[in-house]
């Protein structure tokens with residue numbers, strides 16, 4: 432995603448997150464930190480319409496899914512999964528050890544998508560979303576499943 436995509440993304444943002452849509456300034460601020468700590472992607476239909484987008488924060492070995500959304504008319508076709516895969520790939524390239532996200536407890540389609548990609552529930556933030564008072568489910572997905580270092584047997588010459 433680049434600044435040129437912002438007008439279309441903002442229209443979607445307001446549709447998808449009517450209660451707490453990010454402002455143009457917030458989204459522009461996210462893009463301004465690409466590629467340093469952010470990675471934002473868009474999904475385009477065949478005729479160039481932006482139908483989905485997603486963003487990752489990654490720094491210091493930890494990554495967060497900042498946002499992910501697909502236009503209502505295009506859901507259920509695997510676009511959300513494709514966007515999430517891009518973010519997970521990027522987190523891997525940046526050597527993140529784990530990816531976190533927060534999702535509204537009343538959003539089963541999103542929770543199912545995350546579970547399908549190996550995210551597990553790591554906590555609950557009570558009444559996190561305001562003014563609705565809906566809880567946030569914190570989810571976590573490990574990226575390094577094996578040992579992160581190769582350790583050699585050390586026979587240990589005693590001094």
Ligand SMILES: CC(C)(COP(=O)(O)OP(=O)(O)OC[C@H]1O[C@@H](n2cnc3c(N)ncnc32)[C@H](O)[C@@H]1OP(=O)(O)O)[C@@H](O)C(=O)NCCC(=O)NCCS
Nearest residue numbers: 447499500501506507508509510511512533534540541543
């Ligand atoms: C959550 C969200 C991003 C998912 O996007 P999506 O493009 O519909 O996601 P997918 O198509 O990959 O997966 C959704 C469902 O479609 C099904 N599906 C996937 N590929 C499919 C295909 N080719 N054909 C038909 N169905 C398919 C999946 O099995 C999944 O079903 P499930 O929910 O029963 O598990 C979307 O619902 C959304 O934008 N919601 C509003 C914003 C939001 O809540 N974002 C998350 C904030 S944390």
